[in-house]
Each structure stands twice: as C-alpha cells, then as structure tokens.
Amino acid sequence: MSRFLLAPLALSIVIAGCGEGTKQTGQSEGTPAGSAIHASSNVVPGSYEDWCEEHHVPESACTRCDPALIPAFKATKDWCEEHGLPESQCLDCNPDLKIVRPPKPEGK
Numbered sequence: 001m002s003r004f005l006l007a008p009l010a011l012s013i014v015i016a017g018c019g020e021g022t023k024q025t026g027q028s029e030g031t032p033a034g035s036a037i038h039a040s041s042n043v044v045p046g047s048y049e050d051w052c053e054e055h056h057v058p059e060s061a062c063t064r065c066d067p068a069l070i071p072a073f074k075a076t077k078d079w080c081e082e083h084g085l086p087e088s089q090c091l092d093c094n095p096d097l098k099i100v101r102p103p104k105p106e107g108k
Contacts (some may be wrong), residue, residue: 038065048104057089059097 039059
C-alpha cells in the first residue's frame with residue numbers, strides 16, 4: 001500500500017478513537033465527559049454551586065485552580081508550606097478535617 005494512502009487511514013483511526021465519552025484533562029473519575037468540574041465565576045461564595053469537584057473544596061477558596069488566592073491564605077497564616085495548600089484544606093496535616101459541600105437548595 002502506498003504511504004500516501006496509509007496517512008489518511010491512520011488519521012481516520014485516530015479521529016474515530018476520540019469520542020465524547022473520553023475523559024477530559026483534569027476531569028475527576030466518575031465525572032461524565034463534558035460536565036463542569038469547576039464552578040462558574042458568578043456563583044455566591046459559600047453556596048452549593050461554589051464547589052470545585054476536582055479538589056473537593058469551595059471553588060472560591062481553591063488555590064490549586066486559582067493560584068492568585070495563595071497570598072491571601074499566606075497573609076492570614078493559613079498556609080502549609082510542606083504540601084502547598086491552605087492549612088485549613090490540608091488533609092495530610094489534618095486527617096480529621098472535614099470539608100463538606102453546602103447542601104443543595106431545595107427545588108434546584
């Protein structure tokens with residue numbers, strides 16, 4: 001077979017293998033492809049919608065998604081240098097820590 005015919009064939013196989021069911025970069029296991037794993041920027045901090053599914057903390061306080069938040073945590077002495085997280089979110093240093101998503105409002 002000509003190498004000119006093999007290239008389109010190989011390309012079509014690669015394209016066929018990429019479907020909507022594949023996991024997106026940064027997507028948590030168990031999160032359906034195409035669904036949001038991060039809160040939108042217009043949610044109310046502390047609400048049910050203010051949640052980072054990827055890191056299991058409020059999106060408005062997720063330093064892994066928004067490194068610009070780090071100086072504020074450091075300024076309030078809420079920072080774990082060893083693990084690069086707010087101390088208030090560091091499960092390695094605080095294994096009994098429970099970070100719980102607020103309940104979903106009724107009717108939504």
